[in-house]
Amino acid sequence: MFFDEDMQWLVRGLERDYKSVRSFMEIFIHVYQYIFSNTSFPVLEKAIEVGSAFEGWSPRKEDVTYRLILPLKPPRGHIFHLEPGPVWPMRNFRIRVELVCTCEMEQPAGETRCFLHDPEQEHGRNAAFSILDDLCTASYLDAQKTARYFQMFLRRSWRAMHLSAIRRLTVLPSDRSCKFCVTNRRGKRIFIELMFGVQEGDSDIFVSSQHTEAAYTPNTMWPETYAVAEMKFFRYIARKAHPDTSYLRCLQLCVRCLLGRDFSTYTLKTVMMHVLTALPLSTWHRRYFWEWLSTILHYLQRCLHEKRLNHFFIGNENVPEEIILPQELRTAEPFNLFQHLTQNPYASAHAKLEFEELRKRVHRMLLDGH
């Protein structure tokens, strides 16, 4: 009963916030398109809702961050070329921005030739906003410049969006994304993070402006992100498991118990995705909540013992067909997220201690409710 109430409270809160985030994003993209439609700035597609808050589970009760990927498309007369970069430890890309000839295509009124064959055209019409001049470093899309530009655009357009009278905007420091907090009249805060992404072909995999796990991420390096594929995976499961959502409760309970520990929520999310595809969904039912919770903890324990937890989207034949992956990811060798445990006995021993603590907390939470 305790957990049911807790979950319902969370879901109601999230749904209320979804509406605000969605209506805000619609206005944001509308204003952007109005201002930049006739320029050489990237074209924005509809923002994609990703991450735990949109998937229906959240490690926190308060100050939930709503994350969205803002897909960038090249402006007219330009193309994006993804160049594979070093793998550390995940795949990274650089995005080269090139001008292409569009002379053969229909030109807008007043123009006869493309930017490439008539540079004057570009300078005459679009001098104020040019992706190559403003958002690139040596023809490569620069994540930091892009983030800075969007932060500035957000601040300046806030008034134009007619929101300044009802809500207060605070842009938060972030060098590769656009992070901000919107406070309404009653003092309620919503945290939003916009990451920029470029789609890999027509797949559900993007390269994004988020940080890599390396200590330093060059400005022109864009790590591969699986966030859109994960969101699609959770929607797929929700459709199949409907109306039961006890799997979300399991995940919710476990990650809540992780707070303040060294285990990452991503580890648990990965375990959860493996368990959800390995066992029939029809057996998910609130009646078997204990059993499912035990299955998840056992799975994690076995991974720690074997020092192997495979990345869910790399070389995994159990990924549902509905999720579109680039061919090279489907056929790749599985990638071990616990690789570091094989090289560092201290890390391995520490992870096992953390696991014991997690198990104790989960039991305590279920039995005592805190």
Ligand SMILES: [Zn+2]
């Ligand atoms: Zn041309």
